[in-house]
Amino acid sequence: MKIRIGSRKSKLAMWQTYYVQDKLTKVGVDTEIITMETKGDKILDTSIAKIGSKGVFTEELEEQLANGDIDIAVHSAKDMPSVLPDGFELIAFTDREKSQDVLVSHNPDLSLDDPSKKIIIGTSSVRRRALLKLYYPHVETVDIRGNLQTRIKKMEEGLCDGILLAYAGVHRMNMESLIVQSFPVDQFIPPVGQGCVAIEAAGTLPAEKKEMIRSCVNNPNSEDCLLAERAFLRCLEGGCSIPAFALATLEGNTLSLSGGLVSLDGTKKIISSRTGSRSEAQTIGKELGTFILGSGGRELLVEIRSQQD
Numbered sequence: 403m404k405i406r407i408g409s410r411k412s413k414l415a416m417w418q419t420y421y422v423q424d425k426l427t428k429v430g431v432d433t434e435i436i437t438m439e440t441k442g443d444k445i446l447d448t449s450i451a452k453i454g455s456k457g458v459f460t461e462e463l464e465e466q467l468a469n470g471d472i473d474i475a476v477h478s479a480k481d482m483p484s485v486l487p488d489g490f491e492l493i494a495f496t497d498r499e500k501s502q503d504v505l506v507s508h509n510p511d512l513s514l515d516d517p518s519k520k521i522i523i524g525t526s527s528v529r530r531r532a533l534l535k536l537y538y539p540h541v542e543t544v545d546i547r548g549n550l551q552t553r554i555k556k557m558e559e560g561l562c563d564g565i566l567l568a569y570a571g572v573h574r575m576n577m578e579s580l581i582v583q584s585f586p587v588d589q590f591i592p593p594v595g596q597g598c599v600a601i602e603a604a605g606t607l608p609a610e611k612k613e614m615i616r617s618c619v620n621n622p623n624s625e626d627c628l629l630a631e632r633a634f635l636r637c638l639e640g641g642c643s644i645p646a647f648a649l650a651t652l653e654g655n656t657l658s659l660s661g662g663l664v665s666l667d668g669t670k671k672i673i674s675s676r677t678g679s680r681s682e683a684q685t686i687g688k689e690l691g692t693f694i695l696g697s698g699g700r701e702l703l704v705e706i707r708s709q710q711d
Contacts, residue, residue, distance in 0.1 A: 403611065404432040408463045408472035411437045412549040417574045418599045419476045421496065425618045436472050438462050460602070464490055467604040473611060475602045479595030479628060480568070481642070484635040486602070493612050494601040494620035495628050499570035501597035501649060503530065503590045505583040506572060507564035508557065512582050514538045524553065524562035528666065532645035533590050534566070535668025550575050570597040591647035591660060591673070594631040598624050623652050630659045630683040637691025638663065638699065644706055648690070655680050661690055663699050666709055672699050 405426055409419035416437070423433050463475035464487060479495060486492070505514065505523070514521060517540040524546030525531055531543050544562050546553050550571055557565055564582065572578060601619055603612060627650035634648045635641075648661030657680040662673030674697070676690045695703075 406434045406472045408436050408466050408475040414550055414571050422476050429618055477600045479598040479600040480593045482600055483641050489605050492600050493603045494616050495624040496599040497621045498624045499597040501592045502569050502587050503566055503585045504569045504581045505564045506567055506580040507582045512564050522562045524565040529593055529645040529647055530566045532664040532666055532668050568596050587649055591649050594635045594648050595628055626680045626683045630687040633684040633687025634661050634691040637688050657683055659686050659690055662694055663702055666706055672697050
């Protein structure tokens with residue numbers, strides 16, 4: 403049996419792909435990696451929200467899945483739309499890295515806590531921009547796109563003083579020495595799926611391949627947490643272009659989910675949490691999403707989307 407693995411070409415995407423490949427080869431599975439560039443990799447002068455968040459980093463890989471040119475595609479779980487196109491499914495979720503946001507800078511003394519200093523932070527995330535406006539209103543932001551190495555270079559060339567990133571990517575690229583501040587997950591609640599790698603397949607993938615991949619790669623704890631988080635985001639009909647956030651944690655068989663929505667200018671935040679059995683992960687996510695929508699979230703989403711148009 404041979405598994406053809408599709409991936410983006412960036413160093414971080416390849417790290418994730420080699421990580422999955424290693425799990426398969428350890429049990430004797432023959433693998434082949436096929437790389438490609440996605441729309442999100444090619445268009446670097448426009449924000450993700452303006453490109454259109456659905457399929458920005460996945461569309462080309464899904465074409466290869468549909469054609470049968472690859473068996474699985476490896477993604478950052480946070481890049482996955484809340485609703486996949488017909489004929490595709492996420493079949494596995496890897497062990498999850500720490501999910502918090504961090505600030506990286508070439509200036510070890512940089513801190514967001516001093517409102518008297520002019521600070522420019524690079525980020526392409528609408529969620530991070532909105533949370534910065536909420537917690538650090540004195541901070542200015544500038545859009546920054548590209549892979550991690552490209553963003554670091556832009557920072558060093560003077561575009562910004564620091565960059566807000568996911569800890570997972572910084573850690574996987576061995577750049578922890580650049581971290582100058584970490585943000586608690588109960589304040590900067592991460593986006594759905596941050597820190598986890600998701601495996602996508604077409605519905606036509608043979609059952610024996612699917613089960614073999616799941617047995618090698620899938621972490622049941624990650625899966626239940628991601629099912630809850632993704633159900634929440636699906637309820638909000640959200641993706642990368644809205645400042646939504648959710649994080650699920652497990653303690654035994656009890657799953658706790660915190661999540662919400664913040665306005666683009668940071669002046670309004672709706673947040674709540676739900677707890678229940680891990681076997682009801684998707685129900686918990688849907689219940690939280692329904693509550694957020696009914697607590698002003700529906701009107702806030704209309705406001706957000708009108709401002710983005």
